[in-house]
Amino acid sequence: MDVGIRPLWPAMHRVAGPAFTVRCPPGDNLMVHAAIHRAEPGAIVVVDTGGDVEYAVAGGNVCAVAQRRGIAAFVVDGVIRDIAEVRELDFPVFARGVIPVPGVKSVVLPLNGRVHCGGVDVEAGDVVVADEEGIVVVPRARQEDVLRDAAAKVAAEQSESLDEWERAHRARIDELLRANG
Numbered sequence: 606m607d608v609g610i611r612p613l614w615p616a617m618h619r620v621a622g623p624a625f626t627v628r629c630p631p632g633d634n635l636m637v638h639a640a641i642h643r644a645e646p647g648a649i650v651v652v653d654t655g656g657d658v659e660y661a662v663a664g665g666n667v668c669a670v671a672q673r674r675g676i677a678a679f680v681v682d683g684v685i686r687d688i689a690e691v692r693e694l695d696f697p698v699f700a701r702g703v704i705p706v707p708g709v710k711s712v713v714l715p716l717n718g719r720v721h722c723g724g725v726d727v728e729a730g731d732v733v734v735a736d737e738e739g740i741v742v743v744p745r746a747r748q749e750d751v752l753r754d755a756a757a758k759v760a761a762e763q764s765e766s767l768d769e770w771e772r773a774h775r776a777r778i779d780e781l782l783r784a785n786g
Contacts, residue, residue: 606723606740609701610682614692617699619736620678622649623745626720626729629683631657634708640716641667646675649733651742653720654683658701660708665690672696680733680740682722699735 625644627636629652640650650671652662663671663679665687671679678697684704685691691698717729725742727733732743732751743751765773 606680606682606725606742608739610680610699610723610740611701612735612737613685613688613698613700613703615737617697617737619734620649620697621732621734622647622677624649624651624727624729624731624733624742625676626717626727627652628714628718628720629654629657629662629708630712630714631655632660632708633710633712634660634662635710635712636714636716637662638667638710641671641674641676643716644671644674644676647677649678649680649735650676651720651722651727651733652679652681652683653722653727654681657683657708658704660684660706661686661704662708663698664707665694668696668698669694678733678735680722680735697735699740 625640625648627640627650629636631654637652644650654662661684662681663685668691672694681700684702685698685700686703686705686707688703720727727742730745732748734741
């Protein structure tokens with residue numbers, strides 16, 4: 606996802622889980638309130654607000670109930686409120702920012718449909734991984750391949766010492782400089 610959606614405080618731990626998708630029109634947060642009672646434990650609630658940064662989609666109580674129900678995190682293409690409460694809960698929220706203005710609760714939309722969040726299309730069940738470096742969404746159909754490839758990359762990196770990496774890196778850079786110079 607784009608870099609505008611970030612952890613709302615430093616040292617937020619990494620989270621991973623299946624997406625539970627929510628779409629809210631600007632200024633309305635009803636479906637986030639509905640989602641916290643419908644998402645399965647371990648889910649990451651991914652919220653498409655249409656880019657709204659004028660009204661919060663969640664606050665301290667919503668995050669507390671989500672946490673109590675086992676929801677892993679919120680990823681919001683928008684803003685939340687009550688940041689001190691949410692930080693004290695240590696409930697992971699990745700969003701564009703914070704605003705003290707709550708939205709209204711009036712528009713009913715389907716849950717778990719395709720949403721667009723942070724420049725990425727997200728489907729219910731896609732795997733979301735979020736940490737201080739950013740947010741990645743892996744389509745459900747590709748998760749086995751991505752997991753296998755990531756495990757192979759980690760194994761290769763762990764088997765190489767820093768000295769070996771430095772030698773190989775220098776050789777690659779020197780070759781690129783010769784080829785492009």
